[in-house]
Amino acid sequence: MAELQSAKDRIEMRNGYSIPCVGFGTWKMPDGETGLEALHQALADGYRHIDTAAAYGNEETVGKALATADIPREELFVTTKVWNDSRGYDATLKAFEESRAKLHLDYLDLYLIHWPAAQGADADWQRTNQETWRALESLYLDGKVRAIGVSNFKPHHLEPLMDAAEILPMVNQIELHPGCNQEVTRDFCNRHNIVVEAWSPLGSGRVLENQLLIDIAASYGCTVAQLCLRWCLQRRAIPLPKSTDASRISENARIFWFNLTDEDLQRIDELDPLGQSGLDPDTIDF
Numbered sequence: 001m002a003e004l005q006s007a008k009d010r011i012e013m014r015n016g017y018s019i020p021c022v023g024f025g026t027w028k029m030p031d032g033e034t035g036l037e038a039l040h041q042a043l044a045d046g047y048r049h050i051d052t053a054a055a056y057g058n059e060e061t062v063g064k065a066l067a068t069a070d071i072p073r074e075e076l077f078v079t080t081k082v083w084n085d086s087r088g089y090d091a092t093l094k095a096f097e098e099s100r101a102k103l104h105l106d107y108l109d110l111y112l113i114h115w116p117a118a119q120g121a122d123a124d125w126q127r128t129n130q131e132t133w134r135a136l137e138s139l140y141l142d143g144k145v146r147a148i149g150v151s152n153f154k155p156h157h158l159e160p161l162m163d164a165a166e167i168l169p170m171v172n173q174i175e176l177h178p179g180c181n182q183e184v185t186r187d188f189c190n191r192h193n194i195v196v197e198a199w200s201p202l203g204s205g206r207v208l209e210n211q212l213l214i215d216i217a218a219s220y221g222c223t224v225a226q227l228c229l230r231w232c233l234q235r236r237a238i239p240l241p242k243s244t245d246a247s248r249i250s251e252n253a254r255i256f257w258f259n260l261t262d263e264d265l266q267r268i269d270e271l272d273p274l275g276q277s278g279l280d281p282d283t284i285d286f
């Protein structure tokens with residue numbers, strides 16, 4: 001990761017398209033003026049990668065912020081996701097057009113399946129995921145999106161999708177933070193050249209009081225939030241921190257002036273489960 005100097009710097013995906021190494025998360029970012037201010041702040045602080053989703057209800061605000069930001073389109077990287085009520089080929093194509101219209105963009109940079117069809121709720125869940133994926137492949141081949149991927153997929157969800165795929169997923173966005181290190185899924189993704197993105201890289205704030213993290217952060221002179229984000233980066237994952245506070249937005253982009261030692265990375269890897277959302281893709285009921 002030594003070559004990465006700022007949130008704008010990019011990592012190449014399997015198809016040669018590249019993705020800025022830190023993204024601005026927008027889950028729970030309010031729609032409207034507060035969200036708009038946060039997005040403008042993020043863009044001023046050098047974030048070029050914005051992560052939203054149909055289900056977040058703020059695509060229009062993201063679109064407005066991008067349209068008024070005066071940043072060349074090719075510098076920006078915009079992700080959105082198809083929600084669970086729009087799975088399947090036709091419904092996904094329709095959902096994509098709705099998202100694209102709200103975002104006021106000609107093309108998206110990355111489109112993700114938000115959650116795998118959970119087992120139990122859908123007996124034929126592998127096929128459902130494959131049909132949704134076929135729609136993403138067609139959007140990709142039509143040039144409407146530069147890269148496609150999944151979110152919250154474990155290896156046993158990825159395998160049947162990849163078996164049937166013509167185009168392999170370029171990204172898997174998962175919950176990832178100290179205390180939720182997702183070693184099995186990360187290893188699988190690394191072996192298959194799938195870029196990992198980290199949602200809730202701060203455990204939605206739940207990991208910030210942990211004493212080990214406080215002690216390690218003090219030894220570098222960084223904040224615990226910066227430590228969590230740096231740990232993600234050095235574990236080859238793209239963190240997507242969310243904040244609506246101007247100083248915290250800036251803080252979260254300043255993670256390129258220090259380097260965690262292997263020993264400290266491992267101490268963080270080995271933390272007991274901490275700050276997890278409790279959302280398991282195999283048991284979610286939404």
Ligand code: A2P
Binds near residue numbers: 025202203204205226
């Ligand atoms: P706020 O928006 O008031 O800054 P995650 O990205 O893991 O979901 O975490 C988001 C939560 O963590 C939000 O509640 C956010 O609150 C808070 N947060 C974001 N950045 C920081 C930071 N640098 N220090 C402390 N809390 C933060």
